[in-house]
Amino acid sequence: MTLPLLVVLSLLNGCAEKEKFIVYGSTQNESEVEALIKEEDYVDRSTVIQYDDSMLVAVQIKPLEKWKKTKLEKKLQKKFEKKYPNKDVFVSADYKIFYEANKIKKDQMEDTKLSDKITELKELAKEET
Amino acid sequence: MEKEQYQQLEQNVTPKPPYLKNVAKAFFVGGFICAIGQAVSLFYIIFFNFTEATAGNPTVATVVFFSMILTGLGLYKRIGQFAGAGSAVPVTGFGNAVVSAAIEHRSEGLVLGVGGNLFKLAGSVVLFGVVSAFFVALIKYILVTIGVVSW
Amino acid sequence: MVMTFIFAFIVGGIICVIGQLLMDVGNLTPAHTLSTLVVVGAILDGMGLYEPLINFAGAGATVPITSFGNSLTHGALAEAEKHGLVGVLTGMFEVTSSGISAAIVFGFIGALIFRPKGNID
Numbered sequence: 001m002t003l004p005l006l007v008v009l010s011l012l013n014g015c016a017e018k019e020k021f022i023v024y025g026s027t028q029n030e031s032e033v034e035a036l037i038k039e040e041d042y043v044d045r046s047t048v049i050q051y052d053d054s055m056l057v058a059v060q061i062k063p064l065e066k067w068k069k070t071k072l073e074k075k076l077q078k079k080f081e082k083k084y085p086n087k088d089v090f091v092s093a094d095y096k097i098f099y100e101a102n103k104i105k106k107d108q109m110e111d112t113k114l115s116d117k118i119t120e121l122k123e124l125a126k127e128e129t
Numbered sequence: 130m131e132k133e134q135y136q137q138l139e140q141n142v143t144p145k146p147p148y149l150k151n152v153a154k155a156f157f158v159g160g161f162i163c164a165i166g167q168a169v170s171l172f173y174i175i176f177f178n179f180t181e182a183t184a185g186n187p188t189v190a191t192v193v194f195f196s197m198i199l200t201g202l203g204l205y206k207r208i209g210q211f212a213g214a215g216s217a218v219p220v221t222g223f224g225n226a227v228v229s230a231a232i233e234h235r236s237e238g239l240v241l242g243v244g245g246n247l248f249k250l251a252g253s254v255v256l257f258g259v260v261s262a263f264f265v266a267l268i269k270y271i272l273v274t275i276g277v278v279s280w
Numbered sequence: 281m282v283m284t285f286i287f288a289f290i291v292g293g294i295i296c297v298i299g300q301l302l303m304d305v306g307n308l309t310p311a312h313t314l315s316t317l318v319v320v321g322a323i324l325d326g327m328g329l330y331e332p333l334i335n336f337a338g339a340g341a342t343v344p345i346t347s348f349g350n351s352l353t354h355g356a357l358a359e360a361e362k363h364g365l366v367g368v369l370t371g372m373f374e375v376t377s378s379g380i381s382a383a384i385v386f387g388f389i390g391a392l393i394f395r396p397k398g399n400i401d
Contacts, residue, residue, distance in 0.1 A: 063283035067336035095281070096180040127183050128358075146304045155300035156293035159344070163292025166339030167285050185334065185342035185351070190382035192343060197386040201394030214299035217310050218317065219292070219343045220379045227383040231391035243391045247384065250311070255380060257315040258322065258348045259372070265326035266356035266368050280361045 024105040025050035025114070036083060042072055047101040051114045054088040055080070056121065058101035061093050069093050090118070092125045151213055158208065158215030166192050166219075189220050196224035201232065226250040284338050291333070291340030314345050321349025326357070351377045 021037055023030040024047065037046045037057075042065040049056040057080060061069055077091040092098075100121055109117065170188045173179040179187060199205040205225045208216045216222055230249045234242035248255060272278045295317070302313040324330040330350040333341040341347060359371030 063287065066287075067332040069335040070331065094180045094182065096174045096178075096184075099175060124178055124180055127180065148301075148304055151300050151304055152297050155296040159296025159299075160289035160293030160340075163337075163340045163343045164285055164289045166292070166343035167288035170339050170342070171281070181335075181338065185339075185347065186378035188339055188342055189347065189377075189379040193379060193382040194386055197390045201390050203397035206397075214303055214310075214313065215293075215296045217314065218296045218299040218345055220345055220347070220383075221343075223314070223345055223348070223379060224383045224386065227387040228390040231387035232394050233396050235391040235396070239388075239391070243388060247387050251383070253311050253315045254318050254345065254348065258318040258352045258377070258380075261319040261322035261349060262352035262356045263368070263372055265322050265353045266360045266371050269326050269357060270360045270365060270368050280357075 020045045022047040022102070022105060023050065024048065024101075036079070037076075040072075040076060040079075042068075043076075045098070047098060047105060049101050049104055049114070049118065051111060051118060053086065054115065054118055055084065055090070056097075056101060056118050057089065057091040058098040059091065059093050060095065060098050090122050090125075092121075094125055097121050097125050154212050155215035155218075158212035159218055160215075162192070162216065162219045162221055165195075192219070192221050193224035196221035197228045200225045200228040205229075223251050223254060287337045288340035288343075291337035292344055293340075295340075295344040295346060317344070317346050318349040321346030322353040323349070325350040325353040348377050348379055351379075 021034045023033050033048050033050075037043055037048070037059065042061055044060045044062045046057065046059040048058070057076065059076065061072055065072065073091055073093045076093075077089065080089040080091060100117075104114070104117060166188050169191045170181075170184040173184045173187045173191075174181065177187075196205060199208070199221075205216070205221070206229075209222070209225070216225075227247055227250070230246050230251070231243045234246040234249075236242060237246075269278070269280075273280060299313050299317060302308045302316060303310065306313075308316065321330060324333070324346070330341065330346075334347075334350075341350075355374045355376045356368070356371035359367035359374045361367065363370060
């Protein structure tokens with residue numbers, strides 16, 4: 001049972017390998033943002049959406065570090081706020097936000113809708129049970 | 130026969146449960162139910178506006194719904210006989226306890242039968258859940274007030 | 281995402297194993313076992329340990345009965361944090377557990393659409 005599982009796992013990982021760190025929107029500081037995230041070794045994958053001066057950083061934390069999710073989210077939020085003080089940064093490690101961020105990229109969402117979508121996702125992420 | 134003697138005898142006569150086998154069954158059935166729950170969670174996250182933090186509620190409600198269907202068809206009891214705690218510990222077991230009591234007492238009427246017996250089997254879980262929530266909140270409030278911990 | 285399924289399976293399985301051991305080794309009745317687990321869930325949430333478990337294992341932590349204790353305590357704690365001592369009391373009316381409400385509603389519906397199948401246990 002374990003062998004096919006491992007094969008599936010490695011296949012899934014292999015596919016994802018190519019685009020582990022994505023930056024979408026204005027690409028002016030793309031490599032800088034990417035480097036910033038890569039410094040954090042607990043981040044497995046990430047998608048960053050940039051629009052005007054708002055920035056949505058959606059990350060997925062490595063499975064074994066996930067129990068620290070809330071803490072790591074805050075840590076990354078602080079790091080980005082410090083680096084980009086005049087930008088409206090929002091960091092989330094929730095799968096929903098990551099999924100939606102990837103959808104924005106895949107659908108090549110237009111700029112007019114983008115800012116509304118980012119606001120919507122922010123509100124969603126703040127909801128509590 | 131003295132009461133103690135009887136208990137002694139009872140203990141000697143009662144066969145020891147096959148610990149390892151029971152544990153394995155509980156692990157696999159319980160784990161399987163939780164994996165189904167994870168699939169339900171993922172469904173709500175992808176197709177509805179639920180985040181990982183908020184998907185727990187609809188997930189629990191949905192697996193309780195599954196449990197109602199299985200209970201109504203008389204299948205949950207059979208799973209329970211095989212899996213022991215593996216099917217009792219997930220909330221589906223709680224759902225089963227409530228639903229089966231409701232169905233069983235339907236003939237006595239909706240108010241006295243269903244209403245009166247709904248929590249016959251599962252009431253203690255609700256009781257201890259709510260009471261312990263109250264005391265945990267109270268204790269934490271006191272600890273925060275005297276400055277031992279923060280919220 | 282695949283790993284989340286595996287951890288949900290493992291963590292959920294382990295919680296069920298604890299329940300099984302309470303029954304077999306601890307000689308508790310199922311009702312005692314489940315009540316114990318609910319109280320443990322409430323205490324873990326009070327110590328702030330249940331949320332990390334949910335982050336780690338997803339449904340592996342939200343599907344076992346321990347999550348009742350967690351969600352009930354969560355409601356009470358949120359009220360206590362907001363309104364202080366009064367909140368501890370009003371928190372009792374704010375406590376929410378979708379599992380309990382769902383069981384009540386589906387229990388009622390189940391009673392309407394299904395017929396009894398022999399004795400319950």
